[in-house]
Amino acid sequence: MTSNAHDPADAAKTARFALRAKEIAAVKARILAEETALHAEAYAFTVEQTERLRDASTKEREIPLRAMAAEIGAATRESDRTLQTRLFEAHRAVTLFPTTFDALREGRISPRHLAVIVDKGAGLEGPQARAAYERDVLAYAETTTAPRTRTYAEQVAEKYDPKTIQERHDTAALTRRVWVEDLRDGMAMLGAIGPATEIHGIHDRLTRQARAIRDADRAARRAVDPPAEGPVTACSAPAAAATGDDAPGSPGAPNSSRGDIGIDERSIDQIRTDVLMDMLLTAAPTIDPTGATVEGGLGAIRAQVQLTVPASTLAGTTSGGAQLDGVCAVDPETAKVLTGHAPGFDRVFLDPITGAVLAVDRRHTTAAQKRYLLARDVHCRFPGCRRPARECDWDHRKDHAHGGRTDIDNVGAFCKRHHTLKHATPWTVTQRPGGTLHFIAPSGLRHVEKPPPRVMFSPDPPHPPRRSPQPVTPPF
Known part of the structure; x- marks a missing residue:
């Protein structure tokens, strides 16, 4: 200084x-x-x-x-x-x-x-x-x-x-839970609160599994390209350094594939995460009290998500617009993979100017109305609520018992919590064409909730042709 x-x-x-x-x-x-x-x-x-x-x-x-x-x-x-x-x-x-x-x-x-x-x-x-x-x-x-x-x-x-x-521990154990927090760029965080020994045990097991995967990768590469015999010279120092944290198998390492063997470039954190998701999504729990109440047991239950993806993204003419349950973005490659393995999907037609949902291409049962409403509402329509529509009740804005019709202009997504609140307190809801809701709270305050907007994506512009660099005239 x-x-x-x-x-x-x-x-x-x-x-x-x-x-x-x-x-x-x-x-x-x-x-x-x-x-x-x-x-x-x-x-x-x-x-x-x-x-x-x-x-x-x-x-x-x-x-x-x-x-x-x-x-x-x-x-x-x-x-x-x-x-x-x-x-x-x-x-x-x-x-x-x-x-x-x-x-x-x-x-x-x-x-x-x-x-x-x-x-x-x-x-x-x-x-x-x-x-x-x-x-x-x-x-x-x-x-x-x-x-x-x-x-x-x-x-x-x-x-x-x-x-x-x-x-105190016995009381605190009653608060154990799992939750999801949506992040940016198509990512999300899975959190869990549980007994410290089990949480640390999970982390330790994942770490040991990740290190075993990394060690197996290194052993396979050494078998293909064994180290040279003789003393280590100055020119071989980079090779020696490659066995540290920057070795192939961690971010930043060069992908110098030898022969037919692949190189695992994932870090310990990345491998640990991949192993966790693989076990949670595919493995069967060792304790299964469901018996005959669940066909195939807990191991037969598979994860379900609802994905909305523009046809232009699947075609490769745009590079955005895919959403998971209307709460977070999904990258195009993941969207294409999920679409390719989806057991079924519905086309959703949007207004080319406003992006509003116009219709779905199946209109023969109540299930078709639900598909339309899933696409229009995306989540619970109560002010501020983000509960996915597929987990909500289908609420009649004008009660069916009072002559309310079961159609898309009178029905929409309300989660169980807000569905109960609407009937138990003097909240009034009026639905306008297109799904816009006008709320009047018991206090008299008014709130307007429009359907979630859709962003229309234009085709990506073609990449400009590369030009040869112009010769630079030296300034002397």
């Missing part, structure tokens, strides 16, 4: 940046505290509504919270499922850890600090234990980052928790 790095003027300017960032962080914390307080108040109101339904069924008692989440979610364009969780968490934070919430409102900690303290201390029983935990952890949180606070909070919670680790 030069002496200029210690210039007093530069130091003063840097300090102003840091102080301004601190001020902005405090303002953000205060605003998020207001939102948290609002969510907590809304949740408390739903608790009051639920208490009025003491003689109602369990499902009916869930409606007030669902309805509130749906109202706020539709108004803020957020998922009502997410809002339902946030309302609960806000109420828990405000009521169980009021001192920590006040620290957030005063800008002394960030929302991440609040989330850590609530998450690690919510399981403590009794206000005295929570207060002691909160006092200890909050003092530390005001001096450090949220990740460091998390580690410390776990230790403090352990001290004040009367339950044994076994009791």
Whole structure:
């Protein structure tokens, strides 16, 4: 570093940046505290509504919270499922850890600090234990980052928790689950929460299998092209280096195929992922309690997805437009492979200007209407919901019992959650030609939901012919 790095003027300017960032962080914390307080108040109101339904069924008692989440979610364009969780968490934070919430409102900690303290201390029983935990952890949180606070909070919670680790593990095991998160460029993430020993065991087994595949590939290549005998010279150093992480079998390695043997250029991460998907999609579980209730057992169940792909993409004149369940893009090569092995498919005709679905080419049974609606609606039509249409109910906008017709202008996709909400609360839905829905919430707020738009792809332009480079005249 030069002496200029210690210039007093530069130091003063840097300090102003840091102080301004601190001020902005405090303002953000205060605003998020207001939102948290609002969510907590809304949740408390739903608790009051639920208490009025003491003689109602369990499902009916869930409606007030669902309805509130749906109202706020539709108004803020957020998922009502997410809002339902946030309302609960806000109420828990405000009521169980009021001192920590006040620290957030005063800008002394960030929302991440609040989330850590609530998450690690919510399981403590009794206000005295929570207060002691909160006092200890909050003092530390005001001096450090949220990740460091998390580690410390776990230790403090352990001290004040009367339950044994076994009791807590047995409770935590009830939260095990698997989920999917869609990513960009035709990719998705599969997540799983389960016992630590089993999760780490799965990762270890996949790692060992991946290394065995890589080692077998290297052994096969050595058998075809054995290393030369004699001392290693300077010119052979690259060959020696090729046995490391950049060797053929990992990204970046040259694909120098010898004879008829193929070279596996996948990294350990890539092989591990491929083995996981292969086992999950093709192998049969060792424990199968279904007996005769599932023909062929669990091993006979195969994955199902719905793919929408433009005919122009299959023909190779365009290079985009394929979608999986209407939620994420699929690359053209994968779309072609899946189409080639599909047990059946329907053609969907789109308006060449707007991209709106006009019709499908089968119109002889109720199943044909479902195919049309799958293509038009793609997912649940309630504001903000992304549940794939193939997993939804087919809801009559005007109830069939009240004279509603079973046709595409009165029927559409509503997931079970929002189908129930629509009938249990005074949400009203009017469907216009083309599938546009007009919602009126119980609060009186109005929302318009149009069918998911389709992007029309034009044929890819031909590649321009290559031209020979023009001679460059030297500038001297």
